[in-house]
Amino acid sequence: MSPESIQNGDSASKSIDQRGMKRKRLQSQEHGSGESSTVNGELRKEPSTEPSPRDDQDDYPVGNFSPDTKLRLGKSISIRDLENRPHGGVQASQDTSTNGRLRQLRSQATILRKFRQQLPIWPSSSTIRSFLQSDRPQVLILTGETGSGKSTQVPQFLLSERWCRNGCIAVTEPRRVAAIGLAKRVGSEMGVRLGKEAKGLGKRQEDSVGWSVRLDNNVSRARGVRTRIKYLTEGMLLRELLRDPYLESYAAVIVDEVHERSIGVDLLLGFLRLLLFGEGDGPKRKNPLKLVVMSATTNVESLKEFFSEGCPDRKALVEQISTEEAEGEWEGFSDAESEAFASKKPDAPKKAHVAHPQDNKLAKAQVGPVSSYHVEGRQYPVKIVYLNEPTQDFVESALSQIFEIHRKEPLPGDILVFLTGQDTIESLERLINQCAQELDRKLPRVLTLPLFAALPQAAQQRVFERPPSFTRKVILSTNLAETSITVPGVRYVVDSGKVKVKQYRSRLGLDSLLVKPISRSSSIQRQGRAGREAPGICYRLYTEPDFLQMENETMPEILRSDLSGSVLSMKACGISDVAEFPLLSPPPRDALEKALIHLLQLGALNDSGDITEVGKQMSKMPLSPNLARIIIEASQPELDCLEDVIDIIACLSVENIFINVVSDEKREQAHEARQNLYRREGDHLTMLATVQAYLSEHSNRKAWAEKYFVSHRAMQSVMDIRKQLLAQCVQMGLSSNSSFQNSEPEKRTVTILRCLLKGFMGNIARLMPDGSYRTILGNQTVAIHPSSVLFSKKVEAIMFSEFVFTNKSYARGVSSIQMDWIGELLAGSGI
């Protein structure tokens, strides 16, 4: 493909005119305000300012970074990285007394305040508060583009409200790093001590900001401390709902990043709707709960409808509004907002049109249970360039596009390329490096940096480093850079328009992992990555008609996942008819049925569909139902292999513990080194052997891991999860006496495998005369994945922990089993 074939002109600017009218308008305002380097420089002079993780959705007008390092971090970097920084943006105090520390925190907060005031959301504070002032439960749907400041400011706005005076606000985030990073940021803005750092102030109450994510709960339990804001991952709030169904400990819940439509968010919205507006059997909470749903996109209507549907006095609300004089103002305001956004008319009436209830005593009564509001973002304009003709090979198109940019555009300005996976990233990396050698000496050098989740942490961190002088970075990334990591310095985005998605097919009980076109919203999100620091260009490796044909939104995760975990959570929360559970995107009935049947087979539900004792125990574990069931099986006193099984389950809960080696030579080497760890019974016992070998290494585990080509990072998570699971089993009274530990290894191995089989009943295949494997339930052909120790081996039958279709059906995590175990098992389970 020739560079000329890439369109560069009018059609590109047309589409930004349509969608990006705000950006154009913002451009003129923005260059003179906020993000300028003078402000940056000013902040830099403050000795107490540290480079802190930046909220990638809601930027500060000043990056808190030293421009010297050019290190700009997204909402998501490594947790360790966050932990190594002093809390709250304040460096260790020389005055170690509590009062000295608090004084210092307060002065820091005063400095930060003027930057908060420059955030686009700042002027909307009182309007936002006014939506939630009635004495009924209320929902506010708050949309705002990247950089508006909503994740950090909205909780602080609400704190001063009467209904929140002594309460705590929960804010959920989809990622751990985001939750921790935001908590630290907001803590320093408020000038309070973080989490357990807060110890109380004698007679006076001390306010604090905390966070709660798996394996890291940093919320003060001290008597004199009020935790005012708590950032949690979605999963953690779901766990809290199991314990405290009415969330009595919170005055408000803020659900952030709803547009990502994770399973967690969808379930939370369902539970929260029931909690707010659930069947009218009397008040469930002492005080009405307030809910703020925050989303980046404009799809307000479906959210509005979702909550209005659940609201019992919906009719009353509608009548009330239509009889109020100010009717047009409230409804009209939000309509004008969404209309303006949809029809791309600039300067549609906005704030001027809004009646601010705090200015109008009657207005309070006008605010219904469900309202919506939109805040402007802060983003530089990005020009869009489409291909004229569709491409057959996006790797090749990306290659020529990258070099066209490189020849044409001056530095600075790094290139971010969105690809589908490790394979395409590595092949493009090779191609670029070949071409770069023949590059004109006068042109800047090219530094190619791959970025995907399976890449070791140190290699991932390289995208944050400043390149050598006269060098352009070309970052080749998966979707990781779309939401989780914000790469600094990017002005050019090359978008393949593709993504690899995992989709569960309940009929086959199989995940497929296939390359698909992205959605329009995802395409816009990728484009936005070019306009973080300066105006940018997004080169789409597809045509404009292709763009127009894309789905509007990415399919919500709940429609493409195994629902057994979600259904178990619902059942544990007392939802008897799961088909009635309110979901924004209800999954098809057969997907729910499949999940119910699976839970029945596992013994989590009984024949009438009620949750069993085993099911209740399973629901408390931070594991999929399959894995949770295995733990419970292993805890039976007569089997007693709990500790060994926990070691295996911990490995199954993290990414691959073995390092992927690229070259053939290294692969041989790794294979050789791992011989001591490999077990002929299969991958699960190999995992056990690896954990045990790692545990018995006391001197230098890092070196040990390197020697065996084992991922040290993965093993550290295995250790954490193992510890957590052991503690939880003790707490749940799942026993483990070690009498059996001394029995013959052979017998122990069989016991362990039979426990695993209890959770992987559907995942069994036997060897056919032609040498292939076929599943017992479903009679599907399945191949042992090349990463398995049993790859190319023939055994009587296999059990596997994962069943994934890529270019064919693969079994991953495979163990050898015997046919006669299966008969007993199936007889016992009623299949």
Add this chain to the structure above:
DNA sequence: GAGCACTGC
């Protein structure tokens, strides 16, 4: 002969 991205007391 091959591995999208997240998450959980």
